[in-house]
Amino acid sequence: MNNINSAEEFLELISSDNPTDRMRAGTESASLLVWFNVIDKYPEFKVWVARNRTVPKEVIDLLCVDSDPMIRHAISTKYPLDIELYSKLAKDKDESIRSSLAYNRGLPLSLLKEMAKSDPSDFVKKSASEMYKKRTHEK
Template identity: 45%
Template sequence: MIESAEEFVRLRSSEDPTEYNRAAHEEADVATWRDVLTRFPDMRVWVAQNKTVPLEVLEDLRHDPDERVRSMVRAKGTWKRAHPEDFKRLGDPV
């Protein structure tokens, strides 16, 4: 488990594939993710990319100014299940 914002940034910035993969696959609590978003805004896209990031953090990123972050949020299975309306095509029945 990722225990702090600093640990996430260190893992994500590492050239060691094991550490880099931890940043993409390990869980952190909501407070840790929010600390990353607040203190390290350049890491938003990498938070959104994490495979275990909880829905409430994705909600925080939903209207991010960076299109890459918004796109990553919408690509998450967790998001798709919680917000199927985001994926209806124009003209589809409601």
């Protein structure tokens, strides 16, 4: 498997008309330096960094607290995440992120149950409750 060697290469892959290039942008790894360069130099592409399947924990930790809800939403769909990140996202101020997290199959059942009982949003409570019931009845 290839690696992405620079922020500019990552941007070329994302911007390409070739579906294979765009797939590479989402599946190939890069060094921490490359990821941090993309985030620093090209913040409008952070969501694409967040969607990359190989992005390391240090980058996920940074993006999990990003001010842009689109970035946090992209992180909320990833799994597995550390329990600390699941807990942080379960308390996110943005209802859509908490709702998305309820559908994350990696979310521990204990957090999903807590969201179903005590989330401030009825919408999130309903989503979490439905997913909790579904996941506990699948076993």
